[in-house]
Amino acid sequence: MKPVATLIVRRGGAHEDPSWSRFEIAYEPGQSVLDGLRRIRIETDPNLAFRYSCINANACKECMMSLDGKVVYACTARLEPREMRLEPLPNKPHIRDLVTEIAPPDERLTNHSR
């Protein structure tokens, strides 16, 4: 049997009761957690929300999230053939799924539209 990485992902918006999705992806060594999430968007669930920009350079710092209770960059966290639990950052306002509001307050639209 081929090894499988299982991503258990916190879903839903800021004011909804949390639910969890379970995604199984074929495991290959040398993939990041972000690689796994992007594959899910293409193959299984286009609606799964997470932030990223630079993909794998650890340069943009946008893909911060919580993996098994620890804050990581999804692009530098290694995908592993086991259950991995992903949640949004605990200390930032939650938007949806794995996305939180991480922009400085004066760079948010809500503070420029009155």
Added chain:
Amino acid sequence: MSGVPETIRLKTDVLIVGAGAAGISAAIAAHDAGAEVTLVDRSLIGRGGATVMAQMTVAVGLGDEVPDDWRNHFADTIKAGRGLCDERLAAILCEDAPAAIRQMDEWHVGWARHPDGRLKQAEAPGHDRPRCVYVDFLNTGPAVSRTLRTQVQRRPLIRRIGDLAITDLVKEDGAVCGAVGFSVSSGQPVTIAAHSVIIATGGLTRLYRRNSASANMGGDGCALALRAGAELIDMEFVQFFPIGHLAPRLIGMDPIMWDPFRYKLGGRLLNAQRREFIGDYDLHENGRYRATRDVATYAILKEVEAGRGSPAGGVYLSFQHVPAAMLREAFGPVIDRLAANGIDLTRQAVEVAPMAHYHMGGIRVDPCFQTRVPGLFAAGEAVGGANGANRLSGNAISEALVFGRRAGLSAVARARAAKALAWRDAAAFAALALLDGRAAGGGSANPAAIIDRLQHVMDDHAGPIRNEKGLSAALTEIVTLARALGAAPPPAQTGFDTVRLDWFDARNMLLVAEAVIRAALARGESRGAHQREDFPALDSGWALNQVLRMESAHLVLEKIACPRIVAREAAQ
């Protein structure tokens, strides 16, 4: 709840779309010239885009390392461009670069220096002398981004808005009067009335599966400009970075990281027989780094095609002849990051292969960085022409800083001359209908899967080596994908709607991919980054630029003479 979400309305003198080095430079210049500026990005301000990912080189004729002059930099830029550069833009790039680089130094970007205070300048392929400043280690992009972010934050009158995706420009009386888009985080439609709009959205490397840029480099700027009536130029010239990392797989490292290693340490590019092969194609490297990107890309792909590639489908890059102490001195902590990925360069070669890296083509502008649409400007990689058929290492950050500043000043001049804002809701009706759910014709396909498919098609058929059959097949496939995507986005959902963002990205990417392919099909010769298997030779009759525009929803191509500024001496 009402079905139509409330539209947020903003206004400004100068709207800048894209907050990399070009956009931020434009914002600073426009602000300091007295304009009210709004800087928006679909990602976070100063984090997305290509700037933050730059590894090392920034080309500038400073003369700190060895005597130099901007004219030498210009001559090398023109030579690398294989006869197609817009010399007016190339001259601006090279002439303004020293001041831009000194300005960044005053802003404490941290350029690497000699003990006596002179900036260190590395030699990169295609430059006739050491010319490229950098920030150690592999830190140029993050340092440039951080420095510019700090400067823009010190100017509180520059309104900065992240997570705002611009979907269309709006025109009134033939001139741009603003833009519409949506808040990525809330989904709300947004209108921004402006006297001038500067597109600084970078390139289109996301069209390709193997690429070195960030997720938002899907050619949005080219698509916005085309739909607004502006022209694109040199779309067929996509630069592939010859030695993108291929294997063993690395986590958390930029695939273009091997270039700095080559600048500092040379390194050897080897085929499956472990033989240096670049000499078979153009020039001998002998452990130095000499071949320009177009030549190296071509040589690597031809070795692979001839069956002399590495197991993963590239070639080897070896530093095994470099002592461990020298590796450590040149790259310090990077050596540890490689070790964490199980790579010891003293014991093994890595596998590398070309990947999409930069777009020489882009939006056609005049030397004031204005398009043919009044009020619409462009800056940075989004501009086409300055680098012709092949860009020199190090010119991308320089042009971002220089073109950004120039475009910012031009945009202010137009805003000053204007009276009241020309915005009219009726002019924005169709664009807004796509955003507030009134437009019909949405497909049900997964736009992320459409983008994935498009990236494979472009890698397979519109890479550095092309032919008519493959390009035609790609065109057919794009039509199919566009039909699957549909004419309107899926219904909006609450909060960070990824499907909607992917839909608008796919809409732009399909249009821009078509522009690349049509220009590549028409150019029946091989030159620089565009190599046709069915037209393998350079044809002097093709020393021309191709311009694309949209006429009643169709792309139209036209050939024009390359803009020159000096009488060129006969090449041979």
